[in-house]
Amino acid sequence: MKAFYFIRQVLNDTISILYPSLCAACDELLLQGEDVICTSCMVNLPRTGFHAIAENPVAKQFWGKVQLEGATALFHFHKGEKVQTLMHRLKYNNRPEIGNKLGAVCAREIIKSNPYATVDFIIPIPLHKKKQKIRGYNQAYCFAKGMADIYGKVVLKDGLQRVKFTDTQTRKNRFDRHKNVKTVFRVSKPHLFIGKRVLIVDDVLTTGSTLASCIQLFNKIEGAKVMVAAIAYAE
Numbered sequence: 001m002k003a004f005y006f007i008r009q010v011l012n013d014t015i016s017i018l019y020p021s022l023c024a025a026c027d028e029l030l031l032q033g034e035d036v037i038c039t040s041c042m043v044n045l046p047r048t049g050f051h052a053i054a055e056n057p058v059a060k061q062f063w064g065k066v067q068l069e070g071a072t073a074l075f076h077f078h079k080g081e082k083v084q085t086l087m088h089r090l091k092y093n094n095r096p097e098i099g100n101k102l103g104a105v106c107a108r109e110i111i112k113s114n115p116y117a118t119v120d121f122i123i124p125i126p127l128h129k130k131k132q133k134i135r136g137y138n139q140a141y142c143f144a145k146g147m148a149d150i151y152g153k154v155v156l157k158d159g160l161q162r163v164k165f166t167d168t169q170t171r172k173n174r175f176d177r178h179k180n181v182k183t184v185f186r187v188s189k190p191h192l193f194i195g196k197r198v199l200i201v202d203d204v205l206t207t208g209s210t211l212a213s214c215i216q217l218f219n220k221i222e223g224a225k226v227m228v229a230a231i232a233y234a235e
């Protein structure tokens with residue numbers, strides 16, 4: 001077995017010499033033991049700390065609209081900064097591991113504090129089918145997966161589903177028919193969530209309107225408690 005590990009280490013080292021891994025945020029070489037994001041970026045990326053503040057800007061987005069146990073985002077999102085680079089690569093450069101990594105980072109931070117200490121289900125906001133086909137993955141799922149690994153839970157991939165419907169009431173003529181096709185969400189198995197704690201996750205949170213429409217669905221389920229976590233919050 002020792003020989004096996006030795007050979008594997010040599011192979012790994014050779015691969016990293018031939019194809020050095022770079023930090024997904026700053027493009028510096030990753031050192032041994034660093035994974036996806038370098039230690040310096042990990043320390044300096046703009047964390048919000050919102051999970052420890054009940055009345056934070058993300059939670060306030062939902063006030064008066066839905067019932068929530070708590071809402072948080074791992075980072076602040078500012079244009080031209082490293083979090084934007086990370087989000088761009090996660091979404092457009094086929095880098096799902098960035099989502100996994102940030103999910104794990106986020107979960108390790110929030111799992112220590114209420115209301116995030118106990119979670120029964122982790123559910124990502126589903127992506128448009130067409131977008132998912134092009135991208136090959138849903139970035140919110142990758143984030144959810146990273147969190148789920150820390151929580152020791154599985155991600156309910158299809159807990160929320162997008163459903164298209166055509167609003168026939170407002171259809172005027174065949175030319176603007178496409179404008180009246182709306183996407184709504186539905187909870188696939190509502191009975192699963194009776195009396196459960198559900199963590200809904202998304203990538204970048206701006207107005208929170210998509211999330212709010214999803215949370216409303218869970219608010220209708222008896223005893224279901226909802227929490228929200230996003231990778232980044234864009235003010």
Ligand SMILES: [Zn+2]
Nearest residue numbers: 023026038041
């Ligand atoms: Zn870095």
